[in-house]
Amino acid sequence: MKGNPAGGERMIRRFSRLRIFEHWGIVLCTLILFATGLSQRFWHLDFSQWLILKMGGIDNVRWIHRYAGGFFSLGLILNVVVAVAGVVRGKWAPSMFITKKDFSDAVENMKYYFGLDDQPAKCDRYDYMEKFEYWTILMGGFLMILTGAVLWFPILVTKILPGEIIPAAKALHSNEALLIFLINALWHIINAVFSPEVFPLDTSIFTGYISRERMAREHPIELAKLDEGTPE
Amino acid sequence: MTRHKGLALSFVLVLLAAASPAAHARESDLSAQAGKCLRCHAKEGIRTNFPEDGESVPARVILADFKASAHGMLDCTACHTAYLQGGHPKKRFRSRERFRAATTSACRGCHSNGQIGGNPIHASFLARESEGESPVCTDCHQAHSMTPVSGGKIFTNEKQYCMSCHRYQMDMICRNKERISLKVDLSELETFAHDKLRCSDCHFGFSREEHPKRTFRSRRDYTVASSESCRRCHFDKYTKTLDSVHYAILSQGNLKAPVCNDCHGAHGIAHVSHTVKGRVLTTQKCRKCHAQVYEMYSRSVHGKALMDDQNQDVPICIDCHTTHDIQNPLTLEYHERIPQMCGNCHANPSVVAKYGLSTDVLKTYLADFHGVTLGFYKRQREKLYKPARPIAVCTDCHGTHSITGTGSSSSPTVKANLVKRCQKCHPDANENFPNAWLFHYKPSPSKHPLIFILNTAYRIFLPIMVIGLILQVLLHVWRYAVNR
Structure with a gap:
């Protein structure tokens, strides 16, 4: 693992350029999707109406939403294909897979928060909260893609499936969007921006580097593996 | 002293005699011959019979009327020339028609065509005469009580003055030979909304002094021109009509477009009525031009309720199309207003709840894809661009004038038929597609x-x-805070 030229020896490479690019892609897509999608869901709000008119009207907004959804789908599929290929070819450890340890880590952390334990849970490359975020967005993302496609092509879909699938897809799409929005807005932004350890911003996903101190605190098991020379 | 008094009294009497009314003077003018005739002809019930048609006319002359008339100083034989010789020939006329023709020629003996032709009414009669008709003077001018043209003192108001001619059947002839009846039914006029108006309030330019001659190209030209009178009082309504589709058609030169009197009538203008009868009558007015639409409406759930059940809750033409500023219903702007129009009743519990109809129909429509899109299109029209694509509104699924209840088997809204409605905009839709719509129901454990x-x-x-x-x-x- 190379050191960051700016941070000296104490910086450790955490994310590859692919992941940084992927993150930017997701940031852009989700921002566009939330702006164009939630304004449609909450169409009755003055702000939504103002925003939609600023974006060129409802037809424009719907097309922007569909194209952004297309790019998001591409990104998500690529993410899964690359991850599966990486794991299958043995190049990557299945570090994002949910294990029993994640549940015990959550319990341990709760104990630590309530003062029943002195140390927080010792986590690997991704702690249980990061995994939760990833999987909710991944699973939610696939649900959004599926239901979004149904809403995009209702005539085609109803040639095979019953008509009720359309309002069901709409209910899932708009509710799940809100869920993902809240997890992203609340959970991810708080963790990556307002969390006392990283404030004012967790820059690791933008620079690709993380400090050794943070690694020791947040991902001690991964740091130990790195020090032992175990491949990621 | 007595002599002076006598002189003064004589002077006063002379003055009074000079100032007495004309009628007073005419009494003394009544000819000896007339007085002789009136010995019999002033008696009530005296009539002249005609042997051929068995008809009769009254032969009585009312002394007071005759004396007050323009001809009060004439001898009877001035008109009834057959009696000049002093005899009294009986049954001179075989029929009433012959008698009437003879009386007219008696009048025309003094009143030449040149003399009477200056009056537009007479001019019209003379024109008709040249076409073979036989106008009769006494149809308008009472035989023995005609008044002087300039006098008119026996008329207490303008209406009476006008009615002295217009109570009789007479026609105005247009340039295209169409005839317009100028007969006015006073009883009709007086039972309707304009009973307090004077004739000249609407027929401006006409008075006791003036009766301008106006000729119109056609009957329709006259109707359109006469509707201009209404705006003098009803300017608010008139300005509204300027924005209407009817006026737009009229201004393009199509005189078939309705004007005020086509719907409101001319002399029989009724008060606005919100009763069932009044509402039915309103639909009948629209029917005059929109017969096909009326037929559809009368068979619809709304029309049947109005006509069969005398239901006042159902809409009539003007509830959706308005009255004076009627818009073109084929425009996008009108189309986009339809949900609000239907919602006026269908989202109002006080109107539809008693029929067991849901008031959620407007809300559920506006919250769904079509309603949301429509809402934005309406706003965008003002700010961004004019959307070229019409969005389905109530009438696109439920129909417009032929709308039926959703319970009816022929209803286009039942699922079997709904797909046909969907296919109007979504041609590839199959029978599964209509179920994508929640049929105005809010999702619940049962729906x-x-x-x-x-x-x-x-x-x-x-x-x-x-x-x-x-x-x-x-x-x-x-x-984190505790640890620090």
Whole structure:
């Protein structure tokens, strides 16, 4: 693992350029999707109406939403294909897979928060909260893609499936969007921006580097593996 | 002293005699011959019979009327020339028609065509005469009580003055030979809304002094021109009509477009009535031009309720199309207003609740894809661009004038028929497609349970998730603060 030229020896490479690019892609897509999608869901709000008119009207907004959804789908599929290929070819450890340890880590952390334990849970490359975020967005993302496609092509879909699938897809799409929005807005932004350890911003996903101190605190098991020379 | 008094009295009497009314003077003018005739002809019930047609006319002359008339100083034989010789020939006329023709030629003996032709009414009669008709003077001018043209003192108001001619059947002839009846039914006029008006309030330019001659190209030209009178009082309504589709058609030169009197009538203008009878009559007015639409409407759920059940809740033409500023219903702007029009009743519990109809129809429409899109199109029209694509509104699924109840088997809204409606905009839609629509129902355990379950699950799950995440963040921050 190379050191960051700016941070000296104490910086450790955490994310590859692919992941940084992927993150930017997701940031852009989700921002566009939330702006164009939630304004449609909450169409009755003055702000939504103002925003939609600023974006060129409802037809424009719907097309922007569909194209952004297309790019998001591409990104998500690529993410899964690359991850599966990486794991299958043995190049990557299945570090994002949910294990029993994640549940015990959550319990341990709760104990630590309530003062029943002195140390927080010792986590690997991704702690249980990061995994939760990833999987909710991944699973939610696939649900959004599926239901979004149904809403995009209702005539085609109803040639095979019953008509009720359309309002069901709409209910899932708009509710799940809100869920993902809240997890992203609340959970991810708080963790990556307002969390006392990283404030004012967790820059690791933008620079690709993380400090050794943070690694020791947040991902001690991964740091130990790195020090032992175990491949990621 | 007595002599002076006598002189003064004589002077006063002379003055009084000089100032007495003309009628007073005419009494003394009544000819000796007339007085002789009136010995018999002033008696009530005296009539002249005609042997050929068995008809009769009254032969009585009312002394007072005759004396006050323009001809009060004439001898009877001035008109009844057959009696000049002093005899009294009987049964001179075989029929009433011959008698009437003879009386007219008696009048025309003094009143030449040149003399009477200056009056537009007479000019019209003379024109008709040249076409073979036989106008009779006494149809308008009473035989023995005609008044002087310039006098008119026996008329107490303008209406009476005008009616002295216009109570009789007479026609105005247009340049295209169409005839317009100028007969006015006073009893009709007086039972309607304009009973207090004077004739010249509408027929401006006409008075006792003036009766301008006007000729019109056609009957329709006259109707359109006469509707201009209405704006003198009803200017608000008139300005509204300037924005109407009817006026737009009229201004393009199409005189078939309705003007005020086509709907409101001319002399029989009724008060606005909100009774069932009044509302039915209103639909009849529209029917005059829109007969096909009326037929559809009368068979619709609304029309049947109005006509068969005397229901006042159902809409009539003007409730959707308005009255004076009627818009072109084929425009996008009009189309986009339809949900609000239907919603005026169908979202109002006081109107539709008693029929067991849901008032959620407007809300559920506006919250769905079509309603939301429509809402934005309306706003965009003002700010961005004019959307070229019409969005389905109430009438696109339910029909317009031929609308039927959703319970009816022929209803286009029942699922079997709905797909045809969907295919108007979505030609590839199959029979599954209509079920994509929730039929104005809010999802509930009985209606669309799948959607209800999904929404409820998220409604429960979302707050739990958010609260959990917030707690986790708060605990984390709290622990961090404690550790420091």
